[in-house]
Amino acid sequence: MKSIEISGNARANINKASNRELRAQDQVPCVLYGGSENVHFQSHELNFRKLIYTPDAHIVNLDVDGNKFNAVLQEVQFHPITDKILHIDFLELQDDKPVKISVPVKLIGASEGVKQGGKLTLKMRKIQIKALPGDLPDAIEVNIEPLEIGDSFRINELNLPG
Incomplete structure (x- = not known):
């Protein structure tokens, strides 16, 4: 971070x-x-x-x-x-205590739906996470390449370490 x-x-x-x-x-x-x-x-x-x-x-x-x-x-x-x-x-920050912090969402790739003329809407620019200070990421990366028109991506679909 x-x-x-x-x-x-x-x-x-x-x-x-x-x-x-x-x-x-x-x-x-x-x-x-x-x-x-x-x-x-x-x-x-x-x-x-x-x-x-x-x-x-x-x-x-x-x-x-x-x-x-x-x-x-x-x-x-x-x-x-x-x-x-x-x-x-x-x-x-204390090394042994987890902290809640808002981390930005970073979109990776170009969506198939956007290539076909669709519009991409990002509803949450930041996500609140709880982690130890040594494990805090710079950003949460979301791969949007497989998204088609009408598809959505939800927070529970994220694969986060820990």
Whole structure:
């Protein structure tokens, strides 16, 4: 699975007023949970562009004041009008605990039905899976070559390892 580096600074105040001040300075308040204790930190909004505005799933290598954590993006909150990032939640990865994550669906091949003039509709661009951090795939690959006009492919037809 791809990884991305993000550095940030720990924050002491986690109230609404301090979060507003951070956002005014283009900082994003974040929280890392799933470990022994929650870690509240902040990072510049530009640091998250490669993580959020991509269809790929990433493991995030967080550096908070010199402390290193491996995590996955759990939730992003956006402003309803400006689409500015308001808050980000990360889930800390532990080698022995399975994690739920959304993984993109990658279509392989050209469908026979499309070659005959049909239209291919992808209903789910991402699938939520549960796996150990070492077993997380970059994407779920689906071979669509045998699909004819009127055929469909369902999640239960996937052959996933484990």
